[in-house]
Amino acid sequence: MRLIHTLGGVLILLLTIASILRTLVVPRGLYSALAYRLWWGLRTLLRLSAAPFGTYHAQDRAQTWLAPLILLGMLAVWLSSMLLAYTLLLHGISELNWAVSFREAGSSLFTLGFASGERLHLSALDFLAAASGPLVIALQIAYLPTLYAAYNRREVEVTLLQSRAGEPAWGPELLARQWLVDTETALPQLYRDWERLAADIGESHSNYPVLLSFRSPRPHRSWVVGLVTVMDAAAIHLAVSPDSAPPEARLVLRAGFTAMRDIARSLRVGFDPDPTPDTPVLLTFAEFDAAVSMITAAGFPRERPAAEAWPHFHGWRVNYEALAYELARRSDAVPALWTGPRDFRTAAIPPARPTDRRPPPDGGA
Structure with a gap:
């Protein structure tokens, strides 16, 4: 069983690292199953929470929270997966029970250091866990400026x-x-x-x-x-x-x-x-x-x-x-004319007409 736990820990760790790299690092437009599943689940939950109000504006207010929740969800899933992986590895290659393995994995992953021991054969795994936590958080922090720079470029033209x-x-x-x-x-x-x-x-x-x-x-x-x-x-x-x-x-x-x-x-x-x-x-x-x-x-x-x-x-x-x-x-975009149906009941919204009129030829008021 300990061999199975070790192999399971290695597999989960590799899958987590692959998910982090394809989502945050590789500039290739690769499909991220984690991002898609978080988007689908959170979007459904937010849409259902706004459904009783029955208006587009209610949906818009609810979906405003979707992007930040996805970002927090990705970080939480990656750290939880690494915690599980290191717990399985520590339990699989040592005589530690589940509680001690979980405690030491968490202590190392989050660089708290309160559960280290004098087991030299586990030191390399503890060091690896201690490096993983800050690295994942640092990559997520570095990811945000890239997102917001692209968002700002986009919204300037949309506003104009x-x-x-x-x-x-x-x-x-x-x-x-x-x-x-x-x-x-x-x-x-x-x-x-x-x-x-x-x-x-x-x-x-x-x-x-x-x-x-x-x-x-x-x-x-x-x-x-x-x-x-x-x-x-x-x-x-x-x-x-x-x-x-x-x-x-x-x-x-x-x-x-x-x-x-x-x-x-x-x-x-x-x-x-x-x-x-x-x-x-x-x-x-x-x-x-x-x-x-x-x-x-x-x-x-x-x-x-x-x-x-x-x-x-x-x-x-x-x-x-x-x-x-x-x-x-x-993207649950505003239901403008000529942009197709949405997943919630709503009528197409025509553009608001300007209240001002063309100025007279002499430029007067």
């Missing part, structure tokens, strides 16, 4: 998008507002900024999936809704007014669905890597037609009628709609 595309953001609203206030010349730069942000999100959120659970400071903002907004605006621009659409529109679309696919691979979400232009989408032509009418009324130059533009828009949206809906569902 609010005045351009409403809150919650919506692709047609983004285009309509630019022509209403004569800022359409700023769209190429916006597309460039979100192309770079999409690349950043694809790299950071696939390497550190816990970032998906970090919510925006405001309940009606979301990184995935913002990305879908910019991509929808670019797709409409290319479909309805191809001659005036800047080349940056194509670039942000490709960067956007590439980022979503990178994140999907790290989460083991299945997707079609090469969808055909006639692959069905959930967005309907009636919704697209209404959006085109709205942006045209705002002054957007329409070069194609909606019926002719629809196949072109559809051809772009098949590349990202399914993944966008899945990421929005998993």
Whole structure:
């Protein structure tokens, strides 16, 4: 039995070290079973706690706690697993009973030193345990600045998008507002900024999936809704007014669905890597037609009628709609227009309309 306990301790220790390395160290977007299970369990618990209130805002308040609970949960599981592993090892290679083995493993792992003895053949194991505890905590502490730096880069652009595309953001609203206030010349730069942000999100959120659970400071903002907004605006621009659409529109679309696919691979979400232009989408032509009418009324130059533009828009949206809906569902994002269903009952929330109007030509009040 002691041999079995020793082998069990070695196996648990190796699995714990592998989990720590793939989650905190290896920059490869590897799948972390621990992070996924903590996300699933804690998200379900928080969602059920908010369910009696029956509103999106209740869900948003509850899910705010998801990311910090996942971080604490990972640390607790790793330290508990190491404590169990060292307890099994000490019990397996010595004559210590379970209580003494647990006490010495905890004393060494947390560097307390109150249970050390003069058993030289166990000193190496005690030293290894004493090094493991601080190392895991140090890696977790070093992990936080990386997470918050990526979070801050993301939220700056999401916040800047609010005045351009409403809150919650919506692709047609983004285009309509630019022509209403004569800022359409700023769209190429916006597309460039979100192309770079999409690349950043694809790299950071696939390497550190816990970032998906970090919510925006405001309940009606979301990184995935913002990305879908910019991509929808670019797709409409290319479909309805191809001659005036800047080349940056194509670039942000490709960067956007590439980022979503990178994140999907790290989460083991299945997707079609090469969808055909006639692959069905959930967005309907009636919704697209209404959006085109709205942006045209705002002054957007329409070069194609909606019926002719629809196949072109559809051809772009098949590349990202399914993944966008899945990421929005998993992150419990604000239920903005054109972002798919959620796991809780809620109606789509349209963007809030600005109360101000376009200033008169002379710039007066």
